[in-house]
Amino acid sequence: MIKWLEEKQQDINYITIPEWQEEGIANLFTLRHSGNSEGVFASLNMALHVGDNAEDVINNRKKVLDICDLNFANLVCCEQVHSDSICIVDSAGRGKGATCFKEAIKGTDALITSIPNLPLATFYADCFPIYFYDKVHRVIAIAHSGWKGTIKDIGVKTVAKMISHFNCSVNDIQVFIGPGIQNCCFEINKGLAKEVLYKFPHFKGILLAREKGFLWDLPNTNRQALLKIGIKAENIIMCPLCTSCHTDKFFSYRKENGNTGRMAAIISLRY
Ligand SMILES: [Zn+2]
Incomplete structure (x- = not known):
């Protein structure tokens, strides 16, 4: 059984x-502690686009990549616009957005590569990181899936692109749905709930009625969408930690009224 756990190297805690x-x-x-950022970004803010001091963010990124023995200069970032656009990253993408947000891959929310030592990064405060790894073809991907990305099927579309471009198979792809805002906290209005039911009519237990609206189980929705296209249940790993419940550990856009930092989801082939 594949499992996630929390590890610590030097003073940095992370989930892996x-x-x-x-x-x-x-x-x-990454979690939110042991970085250089101050104020609402304290202290391991990994994103350049949220108004934090760029030098602090770059130092945070360097520190994290360093403890993982990854080359910061190769880090690939994308703009993240809650789209279903997916980019296949080749060596020309090396370092895009590592030190400057304007240089990140535009209009994109998922990255795929088969090239070693090309760390792919996306950034989070409540949305879900979905990691993909095909161990046979040695292809990796990361998709930023908040509620908009979930409605647009970004996870499913990332798998489709891994298959069409790299000849991957659903039988070989392992998936990790990381921490995010879980159904304890992700309340939506009736209008959006209607859209969710329309989009995922046969999914089980993804909406729970509340007095005014509904609680939406985003990771479970992504899981069922991936099962539907043939990803094996035993190959989908879920992290049940809620970013909104645990602001001692995570940045949470909702809990902190949009005024906060971002965690990073990073994946890289070492060979
Ligand atoms: Zn919660």
Whole structure:
């Protein structure tokens, strides 16, 4: 059984899948402590677009990549616009957005690569990171899936692109749905709930009625969408931690009224 756990190197805590690491797949989801940023960004803010001091963010990124023995200069970032646009990253993408947000890959929310030592990064405060790893073809991907990305099927579309471009198979793809805002906290209005039911009519237990609206289980929705296209249940790993419940550990856009930092989801082939 594949499992996630929390690890610590130097003073940095992060969530990772050790089994992937053993197979040469560096992977982590950062938490919010032991960085250089101050104020609402304290202290391990990993995103350049939120108004934090760029130098602090770059130092945070360097520190995290350093403890994972990854090359910061190769870090690939994308703009993240809650779209279903997916980019296949080749060596020309090396370093895009590592030090400057304007240089990140535009209009994109998912990154795929088969090239070693090309760390792919996306940034989070409540939305869900979905990590993909095909161990046979040695292809990795990361998709930013908030509620908009979930409605647009970004996870399913990332798998489709791994298959069409790299000849991957749903039988070989392992998935990790990381921390995010869970159904304890993600309340939506009736209008959006109607849209969810229309989009996912046969999904089980994804909406829970409340007095005014509904609680929407985003990770479970993504999981069922991936099962539907043939990803094996035993190959989908879920992290149940809620970013909104645990602001001691995570940045939460909702809980902190939009005024906060971002965690990073990073994945890289080592060979
Ligand atoms: Zn919660």
